[in-house]
Amino acid sequence: MLADELDEFLRELGCEVVGPAAQATEAGELAGRDTDLDGALLDVNLSRGETSFGLAADLAHRKVPFVFITGYDLESSFPPEFRNAPRISKPLDLGTLVHTMLRHFAPVTRPRG
Incomplete structure (x- = not known):
């Protein structure tokens, strides 16, 4: 339920969301499809006892x-x-989430005109 609420919140902010994914393989596939990711929010613990550390290593290698x-x-x-990676503690505070995203993710580039 938290993932669905977070998805809705991010979309309301104008984010293009490519998840959520409950399993590491699915998350890797989603992240791998989009070469222009501005950033990723990774829950450490995924389903089936998996973690997101493998995906984090891939993203770090890709400089995402x-x-x-x-x-x-x-x-x-x-x-x-x-x-030393940035992290947000649960329970998730949405203000902290927005601040952290603005601080660590790629800035939005808007066309001039």
């Missing part, structure tokens, strides 16, 4: 910014390469 959304605030919950 991402933010983890997590209930785990301990540094030890993250692999060393992601311990």
Whole structure:
């Protein structure tokens, strides 16, 4: 339910959403289809005991910014390469989400005219 509410909120803000995805494979396929991603919101824990760390590594390699959304605030919950990655703690505060997206994701480019 949170994913659906977040999807609706982001669309109302004018974002083009390519998810949500509950499994790592599905998320990777969605992210891989779009070469112009401005950023990605990654819930650390996915279904079936999967995590989004593999997708985060792929996004980092492609230089796509991402933010983890997590209930785990301990540094030890993250692999060393992601311990300094931006993250938002649950429960999700929408104001914090918007601020974090504006800070870390690619700016929107609008045509002049």
